[in-house]
Amino acid sequence: MARSPQKRSTAPSGNAITADLVAVLVAVTDGTPKIMTIAGGSALPSGPFEFSHRSLQTALRAWVEAQTGHPLGYVEQLYTFADRGRSGDAGTPHSVSISYLGLTREDQVGAGFEAHWSGWYGYFPWEDHRAGVPPFLAKVITPKLKAWAKSAPPPALQRERWQRCAINFGLDDRAWNEELVLQRYELLYESGLIPETGREHGRDTAIVPGKPMTADHRRILATGIARLRAKIKYRPVVFELMPAEFTLLQLQRSVEALAGRLVHKQNFRRLIEQQELVEETGAMAADTVGRPAKLFRFRHAVLAERAVAGTKLPLTRT
Amino acid sequence: MARSPQKRSTAPSGNAITADLVAVLVAVTDGTPKIMTIAGGSALPSGPFEFSHRSLQTALRAWVEAQTGHPLGYVEQLYTFADRGRSGDAGTPHSVSISYLGLTREDQVGAGFEAHWSGWYGYFPWEDHRAGVPPFLAKVITPKLKAWAKSAPPPALQRERWQRCAINFGLDDRAWNEELVLQRYELLYESGLIPETGREHGRDTAIVPGKPMTADHRRILATGIARLRAKIKYRPVVFELMPAEFTLLQLQRSVEALAGRLVHKQNFRRLIEQQELVEETGAMAADTVGRPAKLFRFRHAVLAERAVAGTKLPLTRT
DNA sequence: CCATTTATACTCTCCTTGAGCATAAGATGG
DNA sequence: CCATCTTATGCTCAAGGAGAGTATAAATGG
Secondary structure, eight states, X not given: OOOOGGGOOOSOOSOOBEEEEEEEEEXXXXXXXXXXXXXXXXXXXXXXXXXXXXXXXXXXXXXXXXXXXXXXXXXXXXXXXXXXXXTSSTTSOOEEEEEEEEEOOOOXXXXXXXXXXXXXXXXXXXXXXXXXXXXXXXXXXXXXXXHXXXXXXXXXHHHHHHHHHHHHHTOTTOOOOTTOHHHHHHHHHHTTSSOOTTOSSOSSOOSSOSOOOSTTHHHHHXXXXXXXXXXXXXXXXXXXXXXXXXXXXXXXXXXHHHHTSOOOHHHHHHHHHHTTOEEEEEEEOOSOSSSOOEEEEEOTHHHHHOOOOOOOSOOOOO | OOOOGGGOOOSOTTOOBEEEEEEEEEEEETTEEEEEEBGGGTBOOEEEOXXXXXXXXXXXXXXXXXXXXXXXXXXXXXXXXXXXXTTSSTTSOOEXXXXXXXXXXXXXXXXTOOOEEEEGGGTOGGGOOTTSSOHHIIIIIHHHHHHHHHTSSSHHHHHHHHHHHHHHHTOTTOOXXXXXXXXXXXXXXXXXXXXXXXXXXXXXXXXXXXXXXXXXHHHHHHHHHHHHHHHTTTXXXXXXXXXXXXXXXXXXHHXXXXXXXXXXXXXXXXXXXXTTOEEEEEEEXXXXXXXXXXXXXXXTHHHHHOXXXXXXXXXXXX
């Protein structure tokens, strides 16, 4: 029922719950996107939200910094979802999980912690199209998806299912859309091709390659990857993942690592330069193969200069 | 500390909290974007999350439908934030507020409820640029912002503040960016120009026009408007706000109402038609001034046909 | 009939973007 | 030193998209 917040009841009542933070912490090292994991790579780092902090964001930062010993560059909230009695029985308290995306550089993880970095394509092998379409996509996934679509009784549903598969996986001459990470994951999950740990049927009946994760952590990771893949296109967040100085090729490789696909080198450079995102340091890259490249640094000023936000309406030039 | 979710402690421990849902429900009627409000327009509808629902989303839908008696078209999570002791004293339970954006059509609100629809520009008069830049922006807001920028002691901070003002409000020959709703609100708040209800100093010392709201509800509304303004550009969500049949001008007026600025009529039509978003119903609009317009309806098939997601990387055509 | 209002069809031009060509500058092996 | 390989970097081209503007059509109310 609608009511004014001032009339909020002060009794905790029956719906007292707990709040957890779950973090998708991303780093890119040598062209490999990595995420911080715990429990041998089977879970994302998570912990209870402490109300001693001013906000959820500061709580996450403090908690991550305590874990890894170095500050988080960019932080963004991903999604909040409710878990009803994850442990199964009704007596356990409900909880709300608030997930975050954080960008850093791979660094020493504080000794004594079980956390470490894992390549994210280990969890989503079908998402890496840098070396072309992964072979098992056509060999394994596509036939299984086709079978799943056909298994629906009504022909209308069959077509609908296949159209969904085709859009999400770039089949039937459609283009691959690297941003549909979550949709693809959900499609594979729904069609029973990737049993997650703790799921009923699944006792390592992995039909499709890809490391599973606890509970819905792999879904959260998919959400994070999708968000990041979309974000790098209109916000200069890649630089949060780069060292202080880098070559344009290194920058390009990082973008390609995140996007899971290759970009046109000359056009990439044109894009970066015309947006004045970087400036030369004056130095050249050492110990490289081929012609030495100039070193660049990110122009932090652009963050203040511009408010990058996309537009696609037929607006009027002012 | 990092730990596996399986090891979750089952005791509620000291950090038991409550979860609330807050909704930004949007409708557009006669070129006016409206939001559902309660308490005489001073608050957004909100209520406790009931764990009897499968998910947060279904909880929101059920709750809204109980309120208004008609289903929600499009629902999207906005943001989750923590309130520490909103009521002030430390003894009150903490809570987490999960906010949602929902799109509907203005309809009869169930009798007996205090909810009703309020125009959203009543809360953000500076956001409506359809009839040109609002006069008080140049007359009142700009000078006050300039004064605020100058009030910073270090010259560097002065420049930084002014640059932020200029970017967000389109000053110094910059273009107005309609998506920066939240940034503008926060800037005005930070500079003390819009005291919110319940704030220390503020006893109706409204410096800038605009109706205030309880707690941080106006900030949530700003988040919702910003999200919607961004979304209409790459997802066909406007149609959730339209009647079943409409003319292209009506559609355009709705977009303009949301964006707070005018679009080029011919180009708008070209955009809509080349994307095949609509189809003719065969009928013509009745009782209109001027030449009668064709009536159109939304092609729901496009939702299945396409996965609309923006791209801006120098990728390779396939 | 005329002014007014809205609908609808084209055209034009600039800019963006995907793509390719050509050249430069280093290393390495003969 | 030269051929070759590899990466860096500069430049051009063509198609498509997006911002404007022009022109015409179809209704209404004097």
